[in-house]
Amino acid sequence: MKQITLGHVNFKPFSVAMSLVFLLSGCSLLPKEQEALAPPLLEPAATQYETETVTRIDLIDAYEARAEFQSTNSADVYYRELGQRVKEVHVKPNQAVKKGDLLIELEQDDLPFQVQQQQINLNEAKLDVESALERKKEQEKLQSDIQALKNEMTKVDNEIKEQKDKIRATDNEEKLIERQTKLDSTEQKKLQIEQELAMKELQQQSMSDINRDIQRAELNVERQQNQLNNYRTKLEASLITAPISGIITSLAKLQAGEMIEPFQTLVTISDPNSLRLVSKPSGNRVNELSVGMEVIVTIDGKELNGEIFDLPDENAPDKDISIEVKDIPSSIDLGERANIKIIFEIREDVITIPASAIRNYEDQQVVRILDGDNLTEVGVQTGLKVDDRVEVISGLEEGDQLILR
Template identity: 30%
Template structure:
């Protein structure tokens, strides 16, 4: 009996030793490490400080010098077939110079014949006067002279109506090059334009013409030198029956215009629309607009805070802040 108990004890011990020895064969479990603590990524902003200064809203453009005094030339009394145009663009003309002419058919012949008739009537009158003709015969001869002279003047007037002459000294700035000899010309049809090159003003025809008003002061730059200018005409100031050409540009008179400036020369202009001095200014890109609400993003203690603002003058690059931002505050651009 004791032998059985001893045997069982030995077997149990052997099994326990075998079990303990088997556990050593399994791989040891790794100790789990705690995850590292991640520091938040710092947010970087592009900022600019709100500054105090002056802001000016302007219109800039360019114009060309044109004549203050210019006039279209046309046939006023009659139309007809064009004989020829005797001037070209850029020609200098004097008052009374022949510019163009219509065909007169037999008018030159009729004038020559009437000159002879007048001469004949005068000879007859002188002959009668020298022969002591009676007063009635002499009166009839005088009437014949007057009639012949009146007919001659009528024919010369008709001739003059076929000739277009300049009524001013100047330079030809326009010729209707579509016209050719033989073309029919109507009464009051613009054919030639003559301008006085000594009286010039600056003409601006940019997209902002509606911003100009009579009497407005304009800075004019000619060859890098500044001059004072004043608006003397606008499209809206031209009367309905005025020169149509004046309705196409703003006219600017320049003080102390250099003598070497000629028609067609270019100049730069600057018109001040609005300005503010010693005010808060931020870049235009810093001002946001959402459904009519205007605001900026201000960097405060490292945080991005939205702040409503009231704005004043706006230019292409800057905005005036009337309320909502103080000088020196960091404004977030992006």
């Protein structure tokens, strides 16, 4: 830009002569010892303009913003129960952790004792099941013995009948005595079987429904096991560990003794090996973006190629703009910042001027230019507007001195 000075004034000879006459006549009124001083001749202030030389450039219409590399694989860590207090925090922000590492330790109260006592209750319940199963074996054996005695009784009854038939058919006194003796022995055996069978059947009647006892004992084992699992879960939950390996990207401000809220995010862990560029949406031109559009990513002066992966929508208007970057250098770290540019249109080698230099007269756009010391108004036709610059399609040439103000 340059400053231009205009408006030099020329004084006519007549005006000068009249001024001298007035001054000479006035001098006679002054004391002789003083002489009147002639007033200085002042030129009017020159008009100054701020100008810009018209040139050609590439005019790029684009969405530009700042973005940050975030992980596509992250995990929020929280606690489900109510009324738990912090005992100790074992990690710091930006710390690298491995899966299973201890993050936060909560107060355990009497949980270890409850786990120990519940284990005893479970062991007792298991003994009840074992005892019931043993009784079932005894009952099954008793039933087997009763059936065996009944079979034996049937066999003895058949022998008695057979022996009685033989006695009736025997004429020989000696054989009759022999067969009668054998019959008496068999009947005595039957009596013994009957007594033993009656005793076992009475013993069977005294036994309860063993299957129901077993089922009840097994249900008690399940109940005690569930309670033990509950205590163990609470005990394990009091030691909050890392679900994945990564970097601590968020850590709640927690003090020892402070109570935590259920489902409050305590820690966020992000995998630094799976990165995606994320940008907060800004301005109304976000609506002009679409998934798949190419993105120029600039980091430390180096350009990378990317494309839009995800955008805000009517269901999630505050969602970030997600960008997949191709061939991310290994030197890029989680949380590193970058500039993004998403180009809508490019006009190459065109004349552009500041929008503020354009004046509107009815339906015509006009700018002022300097041609030497002469100011001229020129009508222009404009095209693409990007921020404060406007493309001039006609009306100006390279080298014109555009008056800005």
